[in-house]
Amino acid sequence: MSDSRYPPPLSAKDPNSFAYPTMKDRVPVILSKVVDHLSRHRDKIVGEAGEAGREELKSIIGSLSQLRYEVMTNKAAAPLRDSLRKRQDSGDELKWFDSAWLWMECYLYRRVYEASQMSSLLKNLDVFADQKQTAFLNSYKPISTLTMYLLEASHALTQAAPETELSRYFSEFLQMSLWGNKCDLSISAGSENSQVNCPLEQLTKLKPFILIDDSHQIFQSLSNTKLHGQAGLVDIILDNAGFELVTDLCFADFLITSGLASKVRFYPKTFPWFVSDVTPEDFHWTLKQLGSMNQAWKRGQAD
Structure with a gap:
């Protein structure tokens, strides 16, 4: 009733x-x-x-x-x-x-x-696997840009980056994870909706469209736990496969590398949902694709 x-x-x-x-x-x-x-x-x-x-x-x-x-x-x-x-x-x-x-x-x-x-x-x-995989493959260039930027950030963190730089990286990776949602295939009715632009260049343009931004408070909370040697678990509820999943993975990598988290736990959907939502199979397929496409990763393995 x-x-x-x-x-x-x-x-x-x-x-x-x-x-x-x-x-x-x-x-x-x-x-x-x-x-x-x-x-x-x-x-x-x-x-x-x-x-x-x-x-x-x-x-x-x-x-x-x-x-x-x-x-x-x-x-x-x-x-x-x-x-x-x-x-x-x-x-x-x-x-x-x-x-x-x-x-x-x-x-x-x-x-x-x-x-x-x-x-x-x-x-x-x-039944949606082909659409999700195509969305990933058609986002190759921005994915490559994002993963290379992650390597740059990771290198900076090994050089004891100051708090202000750590905060900036945190905000950038969090926002890229947020805007990855623009690649939702259910909203586009399954039509081509891949990421085509440089994700970093879009952040300034898209920032006015964020209704509520508590990222600074989140960063402070994670920083405080890190400062007291208690960096813990961060849960990420996965949404869309393709480019958005890559932004989630990069954000998770940054959290671990920076010490803001000691563990990141991902939650996919148990079965195909809203066209592009991530299933466990999508998650592992994406990791395999990233391992084969990232030339910097390959060079690192060979060195």
Whole structure:
């Protein structure tokens, strides 16, 4: 039941809301791109699974096509069919445009995951993997710039950089991690959204768009724990794969190198979520790519 003390939850019923173009435009496009990719690359995806895998992929494509139809025609939300816990509705019928938008969009990605979970041979299929990997590869130049800058900062820290320089580096890497979110593939409906500009050059231009900046207080807190020999754990909740994940990794590396943290713990998503969110497979794939692309790293290993 709704609580009269609060406004009703945002839904796609309102054409002037953010929810409306999400359900009307972005979600159908996202699903269309996935279905198209799976159809065009079915031989590669099925691999050695043979005809049984081909039939399972056909079923997955059918489920995602049905999901797109349900969204576009505002059908009632179908019960989840796989073994994970089902949400019990409070009584009202849940519909794509009429019900709370945030719940419905989360439910959408749960249905996408369900499509592969209903199979036997393709349970580990990430239907968004190709888009995430392409986003990384198309961001090669800014990724290279960022990792080289990290090496520069790390070298400065080994030379006992003053507190002001340490604070500046901290603020820069934190802001680059923040603005990496511009590469969100769900907002762009899965369209090309790679980082193309130098991330360092953008910081000054983007700073006025930060609504609340507590970075100085965070730095002071980490510095105080370091000063007392108690530098501890920093948790990073991962969002998007591709360039944003690289900014998170660079920030984590800086925290360890500077001594502002003794350990950084990463939290990925357990299954493919909102197109570009990081799964454990994305995390390890990215580390492997960084190891093979960074020429400075290669030279260091050879020396």
